[in-house]
Amino acid sequence: MGREYVMELMRAAKLTVSIDAAGNIIGHRLGLKKNLPPILFGSHTDSVPEGGNYDGDVGSLGAIEVAQTLAENNIDTNHPLAVIVFQNEEGGLIGSRAINGELTEKELDLVSRSGKTIRDGIKFIGGDPTNLASARRKPGDFAAYLELHIEQGGVLEREKINIGIVEGIVGINWWDVTIEGFSNHAGTTPMDQRHDALLAAAKFIQAVNRVVTSVPGRHVGTVGRIQAFPGAPNVIPGKVILSLEIRDLDATKIETLYQKIHSEAEQIGKASGVTFDFKEINVNIPAPTDQRIRSLIADSAKELGLTTKLMPSGAGHDAQDMARLTPTGMIFIPSIGGISHSPKEYSRAEDIANGVNVLLRTVLKVDKAEM
């Protein structure tokens, strides 16, 4: 239903609509110079369960609005343009990873929230999972990729800034940390005879926060999940498993923070008579945006009298996959209260209009620039 609606809007904006083998919706517009690669821009329209109405939709409908505006004003570009609505961003950047070639055969068999496998989902929305290679693109196939998106954090609103110019999508490293102590009777084991894994975990969680906040920068570190075993009020926990996640634009900084945390953990372990074991679960490498495109976004905002701020994207986006193929830029607009992935997610109409106007001007500037 939503996809049908979006395709109708695309056709109304004089775009030629197709669905690629991965299920991405692409609206094409010819350029004056047919031998130039297209400028790609868009976002996604899928949502997390219980999510809001702005994450992805602002950038997708904003991109169509840009095409509509060009059509209404009979503005031609040198490059062909391609407006894209990536499929299943929230379920693991499936559409954009099919395009940059990172999507694996194995992932196609994973069952998503819908109950369908990724493979069956692609078929269901009009793609062809047997022919994914046809959706794949290589460096040089696009002139650039641009994405407008809500910030999802509260920085722009708090600092009363109109436009965020994204420096890059942060890298995300996730470890599971296992702390082994010794489980014992909470009544008969004196305080000085304990090897309490949860007490050591408490020290560790504080150490993570201390290390992360002791270094200047916009990196973040989070312990979001914890389990204590056996997990009874009257038993000293003998084992704890918790998650550690660190995000930053700079993979070296993530590594430095991790080493500091690891070293603090070893000290806590020695002092508490417990052991720490770190297991790397997932690594997303940082995806910097293109310096030249950042400047063109800044110029566009300046012409419109809008204030800007360079900032990382703490959340993942399809732009991170496109950044591996082509020069990429990303435009943020304020999220009220920094709330996202929630029905309370909200962005003001004037902020959305500002973002779309910046996107429009940036598309035109990229078209004229020597990328």
Added chain:
Amino acid sequence: MGREYVMELMRAAKLTVSIDAAGNIIGHRLGLKKNLPPILFGSHTDSVPEGGNYDGDVGSLGAIEVAQTLAENNIDTNHPLAVIVFQNEEGGLIGSRAINGELTEKELDLVSRSGKTIRDGIKFIGGDPTNLASARRKPGDFAAYLELHIEQGGVLEREKINIGIVEGIVGINWWDVTIEGFSNHAGTTPMDQRHDALLAAAKFIQAVNRVVTSVPGRHVGTVGRIQAFPGAPNVIPGKVILSLEIRDLDATKIETLYQKIHSEAEQIGKASGVTFDFKEINVNIPAPTDQRIRSLIADSAKELGLTTKLMPSGAGHDAQDMARLTPTGMIFIPSIGGISHSPKEYSRAEDIANGVNVLLRTVLKVDKAEM
């Protein structure tokens, strides 16, 4: 099977065996003076799942051995004697609470590990749940209660002491503590904008340990259970529920420690932008043993050349329920490595023999004393 075996041993020790309405096994022996109330002694033979062979069994078989020794040596006592094997100690002191009248009708409908309700379990082992009042005893019905038990902690072994003279069974207070912060995206929420309930929980767990260890004494405080919500590596926890348990012989000390912990929680809450809510789940009031019986245990040990130490029992025992009815004494012997509720639970044969000899002498001393 185990109960049949125990009853056979009782009969071999010339005891007259009966099962009371609560399912407790009692072996009676007449006294020279029929108007005196009986001296009760024993323990339990049930075990936690995956438990060991000493918790309860040492005291139960030791009590029968005392009766056997008296029979073999034709020793008569002034008081009648009653050897008791309480039923379902591990499942909530069911047998002893039926005797002191604390067992409620409502509890009878709880389903135990066996799959049976407590009510059906009592019927299954030969009791009569419709006539529990007949099992109930009042103050004055017994001259005294004595229980031999393994320590379950590692104090006696570590300090190379033969016999622990129990000062009392500690009170146990258990609260569930709910910490409410604000759940948010772990990538887009800067460190200084977070209301991380798990970080506050970590500070709280350390505060519990700091408060408990800052005061001299043998009290203990434990956080054994923790849950963080929503509990994903990429989401800042908005809510944590954890357990707080404090044990001491002195209810006033428990209250003082709790007030200190509560006040630290409020400070952490203010500093972290989270709230703490304490909900009392269970309170077992402390059960001191009888001062005169402690002296008689000490005298018995001294006569046998055994070293002793006055100590609290950090674990619960049937003795705590008997202490509400009658002067009560409890004798501990060393647990190797302080391990209990585990197949690795172990006490040396010579330590068990020491304990039984102390029990025998204490029974005889109590018989002669003016209690």
